Amino acid sequence: MTSSLLFNITTLLYLASMLAFFAALVNRTKSFFGSAGSFTAFGGLLLQTIAIGLRWKESYTLGVGHAPLSNLYESVVFFSWTIVLIYGLLDLKYRYRVIGAFVMPFALMGMAWAHLGMKSGIEPLVPALQSNWLLYHVITCFLGYAAFAVACGISIMYLIRENHERAAQSKKESIVSTFPTSRVLDDLNYKAIMIGFPLLTLGIITGAAWANYAWGTYWSWDPKETWSLIVWFIYAAFLHARITKGWVGRRAAWLSIIGFAATIFCYLGVNLLLSGLHSYGG
Amino acid sequence: MTTNEKSWPQSIRDFFCSLKLTMFLLITLAVISIIGTIIPQGSPPPEYLQTISQNKLKLYQTLGFFDMYHSWWFILLLSLLCINLIACSIKRLPHIWQTITQPVLVMSDGLEKTLSSRTMFITNGDSSTLRDRIAAVLKAEFADPVITIDGGAFHLFAQKAPWSRLAVYAVHLSVLVIFIGAIIGSLFGYKGYVNIIEGQTISNVMSRTDKEIDLGFALRCEQFSVAKYPNGAPKEFKSIITVLENGRPVPDYTNVRVIVNDPLTYKGITFYQSSYGNAGDYFFTVSDVSGKEGATFKVDRNSSVTLPDGSSMHIIEETDDVSTFAPALSGPAVQVEIHDQRGGAEKVIVYANHPELNIQHAKEHSGGLVLQYKGSQKRMYTGLQVAKDPGVWVVWLGCLLMVVGIYVAFFMSHRRIWVRVENGTITIGGNASKNQAGFQLFMEQLVTKFKKQLPLEDNK
Numbered sequence: 133m134t135s136s137l138l139f140n141i142t143t144l145l146y147l148a149s150m151l152a153f154f155a156a157l158v159n160r161t162k163s164f165f166g167s168a169g170s171f172t173a174f175g176g177l178l179l180q181t182i183a184i185g186l187r188w189k190e191s192y193t194l195g196v197g198h199a200p201l202s203n204l205y206e207s208v209v210f211f212s213w214t215i216v217l218i219y220g221l222l223d224l225k226y227r228y229r230v231i232g233a234f235v236m237p238f239a240l241m242g243m244a245w246a247h248l249g250m251k252s253g254i255e256p257l258v259p260a261l262q263s264n265w266l267l268y269h270v271i272t273c274f275l276g277y278a279a280f281a282v283a284c285g286i287s288i289m290y291l292i293r294e295n296h297e298r299a300a301q302s303k304k305e306s307i308v309s310t311f312p313t314s315r316v317l318d319d320l321n322y323k324a325i326m327i328g329f330p331l332l333t334l335g336i337i338t339g340a341a342w343a344n345y346a347w348g349t350y351w352s353w354d355p356k357e358t359w360s361l362i363v364w365f366i367y368a369a370f371l372h373a374r375i376t377k378g379w380v381g382r383r384a385a386w387l388s389i390i391g392f393a394a395t396i397f398c399y400l401g402v403n404l405l406l407s408g409l410h411s412y413g414g
Numbered sequence: 415m416t417t418n419e420k421s422w423p424q425s426i427r428d429f430f431c432s433l434k435l436t437m438f439l440l441i442t443l444a445v446i447s448i449i450g451t452i453i454p455q456g457s458p459p460p461e462y463l464q465t466i467s468q469n470k471l472k473l474y475q476t477l478g479f480f481d482m483y484h485s486w487w488f489i490l491l492l493s494l495l496c497i498n499l500i501a502c503s504i505k506r507l508p509h510i511w512q513t514i515t516q517p518v519l520v521m522s523d524g525l526e527k528t529l530s531s532r533t534m535f536i537t538n539g540d541s542s543t544l545r546d547r548i549a550a551v552l553k554a555e556f557a558d559p560v561i562t563i564d565g566g567a568f569h570l571f572a573q574k575a576p577w578s579r580l581a582v583y584a585v586h587l588s589v590l591v592i593f594i595g596a597i598i599g600s601l602f603g604y605k606g607y608v609n610i611i612e613g614q615t616i617s618n619v620m621s622r623t624d625k626e627i628d629l630g631f632a633l634r635c636e637q638f639s640v641a642k643y644p645n646g647a648p649k650e651f652k653s654i655i656t657v658l659e660n661g662r663p664v665p666d667y668t669n670v671r672v673i674v675n676d677p678l679t680y681k682g683i684t685f686y687q688s689s690y691g692n693a694g695d696y697f698f699t700v701s702d703v704s705g706k707e708g709a710t711f712k713v714d715r716n717s718s719v720t721l722p723d724g725s726s727m728h729i730i731e732e733t734d735d736v737s738t739f740a741p742a743l744s745g746p747a748v749q750v751e752i753h754d755q756r757g758g759a760e761k762v763i764v765y766a767n768h769p770e771l772n773i774q775h776a777k778e779h780s781g782g783l784v785l786q787y788k789g790s791q792k793r794m795y796t797g798l799q800v801a802k803d804p805g806v807w808v809v810w811l812g813c814l815l816m817v818v819g820i821y822v823a824f825f826m827s828h829r830r831i832w833v834r835v836e837n838g839t840i841t842i843g844g845n846a847s848k849n850q851a852g853f854q855l856f857m858e859q860l861v862t863k864f865k866k867q868l869p870l871e872d873n874k
């Protein structure tokens with residue numbers, strides 16, 4: 133059994149999970165589809181966990197042993213894993229299954245892109261990445277990013293639902309009326325960001341600690357660092373928005389979507405479009 | 415004069431206390447930080463001129479776009495953020511402090527109406543028995559209550575984690591602490607670099623602003639080496655370094671290994687492996703186009719020599735095997751730059767194994783001098799980054815405060831419960847600063863427990 137086979141099955145399970153959630157939206161009399169969506173997602177998560185562990189082990193067999201977090205392929209796979217993990221936690225705690233319909237596509241896109249568009253070979257670590265800080269830094273950052281992905285999915289759902297509520301009354305029987313109410317979605321959005329913000333903060337701090345340990349400067353305004361700070365500012369604005377009148381609801385949802393767009397730029401755009409010290413990408 | 419008009423100091427205070435300003439500052443900082451990630455920071459002006467016009471260069475320079483994170487307007491925005499933060503805290507803290515240290519012990523009708531969670535039921539029995547039973551349940555399930563008598567009724571008050579309300583202020587304070595750490599670092603520390611050739615000893619380093627800094631001790635590079643993976647990718651860059659005091663090696667700092675991700679720290683100054691190169695001598699002969707052996711001379715990597723015709727030459731790049739660049743050729747080669755006396759400059763590749771190409775080049779160019787490359791004598795140098803930052807511990811302290819503060823602010827909640835026992839009527843109210851839904855659930859279970867413990871005529 134190789135890790136790449138397991139990764140392929142995982143991708144299929146995420147696809148199945150997403151389709152089941154779509155079915156749950158359309159067919160709201162049967163709770164079967166929602167549960168099926170969740171269970172396939174959990175199954176995929178379990179399989180992917182095993183696959184990541186296996187890939188880790190395979191790298192030792194190849195004599196270049198390191199955690200599978202060292203290039204774009206491995207990071208995208210790990211990103212998908214964290215998205216499903218965070219979704220799973222929210223699902224277990226709050227049981228609003230259907231948000232899976234807006235979250236699983238992110239995980240699926242990650243897996244599909246990694247496996248169709250990237251080289252998946254295990255490569256040795258360049259000297260700059262040979263540090264335990266890599267592990268702490270990448271894990272905290274990606275868990276944060278994943279929570280923001282979930283929040284973004286919820287915010288899109290919120291905007292659709294809120295539009296529907298405003299147009300309201302006339303057409304009661306539409307797909308949108310299966311969504312949780314806009315108040316619930318607004319609250320879930322906040323909860324997801326409450327998970328993501330501390331993790332991103334930890335991610336930035338571990339990054340700074342690593343930079344200080346490896347280069348003697350905890351902050352050098354490298355594009356990636358700056359973008360992570362931009363993301364952090366946006367979510368700090370989101371948190372304060374809830375205390376200020378007039379910045380809740382739609383505007384908060386938009387802040388969350390813009391925040392995730394900035395997150396994706398920080399993760400991918402910076403490597404593909406700007407130059408700097410971070411060596412992922414390409 | 416209308417009462418709406420505010421005095422000057424008052425409106426300034428309101429301006430700095432407003433959360434609208436906070437939103438404005440956070441979003442503005444996010445948006446303008448983008449500029450510095452698109453325009454490369456701190457490159458020398460000629461590099462910019464390759465992509466933008468002279469006028470734009472002037473404009474960007476005046477606006478500080480090439481070092482924008484240190485420009486006056488960026489610092490101004492950060493200062494405004496700090497003032498906003500301090501002003502907001504000063505305004506709100508006394509009230510919060512009072513909530514924590516002087517809790518409201520009695521649930522008045524006014525307070526009752528504001529509570530998110532309220533229940534009332536009627537029971538029978540003697541008031542002081544009811545009071546004791548309720549107190550016992552509160553103590554077992556929640557927290558030890560304070561009991562007050564007011565207006566002929568017993569009032570019980572219990573709370574948990576009141577100090578969690580301070581967490582937000584700890585987070586805000588942490589931002590200031592981190593800034594203070596950064597300021598200490600920039601006032602009392604420095605960043606620099608130094609290149610040391612194998613066997614050489616240095617005691618000065620160059621700061622980023624091109625000032626020489628005396629270390630107060632000396633550093634010798636014993637050896638530098640590069641290890642590679644089988645596929646040719648670099649595996650390890652390693653310097654062996656010895657620290658010397660008064661010319662004598664310091665015992666625990668002799669032959670220390672310095673690699674990427676594993677620096678050397680001595681007396682608060684840290685040295686990081688960052689680059690390397692060959693500082694050795696390069697040997698050439700020079701003759702006329704007839705091609706007979708000419709005089710030998712050497713050039714070292716960091717200086718230039720004057721050739722017989724008065725032009726000068728220095729080394730740009732070397733390779734041990736040109737075939738990686740030009741598959742038809744082989745052997746070592748160097749790229750040199752020759753400046754003639756009229757101010758012209760020319761880059762030339764000089765080969766070791768292909769004298770005919772060197773002659774051909776000389777014939778095609780006016781100079782007529784033939785250079786032949788005779789190889790080099792390698793002497794590696796190691797490039798170390800040097801940093802001293804006495805403020806870094808303050809920064810980590812701020813980070814720790816921030817992480818703990820955020821955790822408490824998000825995941826802990828100040829919960830308060832009031833109970834009024836009045837003529838057999840029990841009124842229970844409570845609220846929580848976070849996670850109201852969870853608290854509601856807890857309150858429902860608590861009320862069930864009360865009911866179990868009390869003699870009761872439920873008049874539902």
Ligand code: HEM
Nearest residue numbers: 368371372375436439495496498499502582585589820823
């Ligand atoms: C311009 C600067 C800032 C001002 C004036 C400001 C002001 C405030 C105020 C008034 C509150 C509400 C406190 C309460 O509920 O009583 C708050 C909450 C908070 N602030 Fe700030 N803040 C600023 C910057 C920041 C920054 C840079 C961070 C970054 C970590 C931050 C993190 C928080 C957090 C985590 C909360 C709690 C939010 C929640 O409970 O959802 N603040 N801030």
